[in-house]
Amino acid sequence: MLPHQIDTLISARWVVTVDHHNNVLNDHSVAISQGKIVAILPTADAQKAFEAKEHIQLPGHALMPGLINLHTHSAMNLLRGFADDLALMTWLNDHIWPAEKKHVGEQFVYDGTLLAAAESLKGGVTTLNDMYFFPAPTAQAMIDAQIRAAVSVNVIEFPTQYAVDADDYLKKGLEAYNKFGDHPLLQFTMAPHAPYTISDNTFKRMLSLAEELDMQIHCHIHETRAEIEGSLKEHGVRPLERLAGLGLLNPRLIAVHMVHLTEDEMAQLAANGVHIAHNPSSNMKLASGICPVPALHDFGINVGIGTDGAASNNRIDMFTDMRTAALLAKVGTENPEVVPASKALEMATICGAKALGRDHEIGSIEVGKLADITAVDLSDLVCQPCFDPTSQLVYVAGREHVTNVWVNGNRVVANRELTTVDEKELLAKAQSWHDKLKA
Numbered sequence: 001m002l003p004h005q006i007d008t009l010i011s012a013r014w015v016v017t018v019d020h021h022n023n024v025l026n027d028h029s030v031a032i033s034q035g036k037i038v039a040i041l042p043t044a045d046a047q048k049a050f051e052a053k054e055h056i057q058l059p060g061h062a063l064m065p066g067l068i069n070l071h072t073h074s075a076m077n078l079l080r081g082f083a084d085d086l087a088l089m090t091w092l093n094d095h096i097w098p099a100e101k102k103h104v105g106e107q108f109v110y111d112g113t114l115l116a117a118a119e120s121l122k123g124g125v126t127t128l129n130d131m132y133f134f135p136a137p138t139a140q141a142m143i144d145a146q147i148r149a150a151v152s153v154n155v156i157e158f159p160t161q162y163a164v165d166a167d168d169y170l171k172k173g174l175e176a177y178n179k180f181g182d183h184p185l186l187q188f189t190m191a192p193h194a195p196y197t198i199s200d201n202t203f204k205r206m207l208s209l210a211e212e213l214d215m216q217i218h219c220h221i222h223e224t225r226a227e228i229e230g231s232l233k234e235h236g237v238r239p240l241e242r243l244a245g246l247g248l249l250n251p252r253l254i255a256v257h258m259v260h261l262t263e264d265e266m267a268q269l270a271a272n273g274v275h276i277a278h279n280p281s282s283n284m285k286l287a288s289g290i291c292p293v294p295a296l297h298d299f300g301i302n303v304g305i306g307t308d309g310a311a312s313n314n315r316i317d318m319f320t321d322m323r324t325a326a327l328l329a330k331v332g333t334e335n336p337e338v339v340p341a342s343k344a345l346e347m348a349t350i351c352g353a354k355a356l357g358r359d360h361e362i363g364s365i366e367v368g369k370l371a372d373i374t375a376v377d378l379s380d381l382v383c384q385p386c387f388d389p390t391s392q393l394v395y396v397a398g399r400e401h402v403t404n405v406w407v408n409g410n411r412v413v414a415n416r417e418l419t420t421v422d423e424k425e426l427l428a429k430a431q432s433w434h435d436k437l438k439a
């Protein structure tokens with residue numbers, strides 16, 4: 001039989017599939033055609049079966065599904081290190097919101113998002129779930145970098161340089177959705193900022209728009225104790241109870257942070273199929289508290305991992321947050337058995353895909369899925385000896401070990417170099433924003 005023509009064949013020492021059985025395959029190859037994974041088979045057979053336009057041989061590497069960053073504010077890469085070592089509301093009220101008011105416009109968002117996309121791709125991330133102002137330049141930057149992204153139709157109910165009120169935010173968000181919604185790398189979410197910045201009426205409107213347009217809802221919830229105390233004072237109930245009353249608790253909701261939760265609230269989240277985006281580094285840096293991930297898992301709740309923005313983390317590094325999620329869960333419960341390496345890797349990949357409603361397409365290396373793949377060099381000295389590649393990916397390797405990345409079958413990182421973004425130009429832009437912000 002003649003060999004099958006395909007676009008790309010990637011041969012690696014291990015393929016860490018993150019499929020339903022968490023299969024780890026030795027000396028296997030992944031065949032890619034028209035952006036999709038068409039076969040996964042032993043390398044010895046692959047070379048006979050396929051004739052590839054490009055055959056990438058990666059001895060000593062593990063292939064893993066591209067990482068999915070389930071919560072970030074990409075353009076805030078330009079505010080990295082702008083205000084450190086503060087509690088959330090002081091950080092937002094006294095530093096971040098005034099700076100955003102002054103500086104955030106279309107060019108800021110395009111440049112900052114491109115910077116975040118470049119950092120993410122080099123770090124093995126293939127999907128970003130973004131929440132920020134100016135979704136049109138956000139979408140354009142994601143497309144230019146060729147990263148997969150969920151872009152936000154966002155609302156925060158105070159005037160900014162982007163919009164004056166909820167009507168204006170929604171009008172502008174929906175314009176961006178109408179312009180970019182069909183792009184194969186993009187999906188859109190409804191993103192009400194948080195219960196303390198969104199009125200009941202706006203929550204209801206955003207829920208009904210999410211249902212009409214079949215979007216997920218992306219919202220910060222229960223991030224700090226102060227948020228809960230504020231809601232009790234203003235509304236007489238905790239934020240989650242208020243959102244439940246408005247009909248928000250359903251499988252569309254990606255609830256970001258969820259640090260402070262009662263057992264009853266966890267049962268309610270589970271019963272309603274709510275997804276959670278856990279942001280361990282941001283929660284630690286802002287001293288918000290510890291999200292009870294092992295308890296959420298016991299309730300059967302789907303938990304993905306996010307970095308949050310570069311102003312509160314300050315690394316958009318999913319390798320660090322995947323490892324931190326595992327370690328924080330262990331120390332928080334004084335139980336080393338919770339969140340083992342395989343679970344942490346699932347959280348950073350397939351669980352994020354599920355939260356975005358995309359687990360049939362992305363989040364694992366399986367035949368029929370889109371080819372979003374990250375190659376990690378485990379032959380490095382610091383990764384020796386390797387008894388278990390999954391353990392090595394979570395506890396040992398870092399983003400510096402990422403050598404090649406594919407999104408939709410396109411090789412966006414080749415031998416550690418970005419193929420879609422000019423790094424020199426990007427560095428110059430970052431420097432020029434730094435100078436403006438400092439002045």
Ligand SMILES: CSC[C@H]1O[C@@H](n2cnc3c(O)ncnc32)[C@H](O)[C@@H]1O
Pocket residue numbers: 073088092096097100131132133154155156193194220223282308309312
């Ligand atoms: C509507 S655009 C997003 C808005 O959120 C702000 N933000 C960034 N990080 C956090 C966080 O951890 N909690 C709450 N809000 C956050 C960002 O600065 C934008 O104003």
Ligand SMILES: [Zn+2]
Pocket residue numbers: 071072073220256308309
């Ligand atoms: Zn956030």
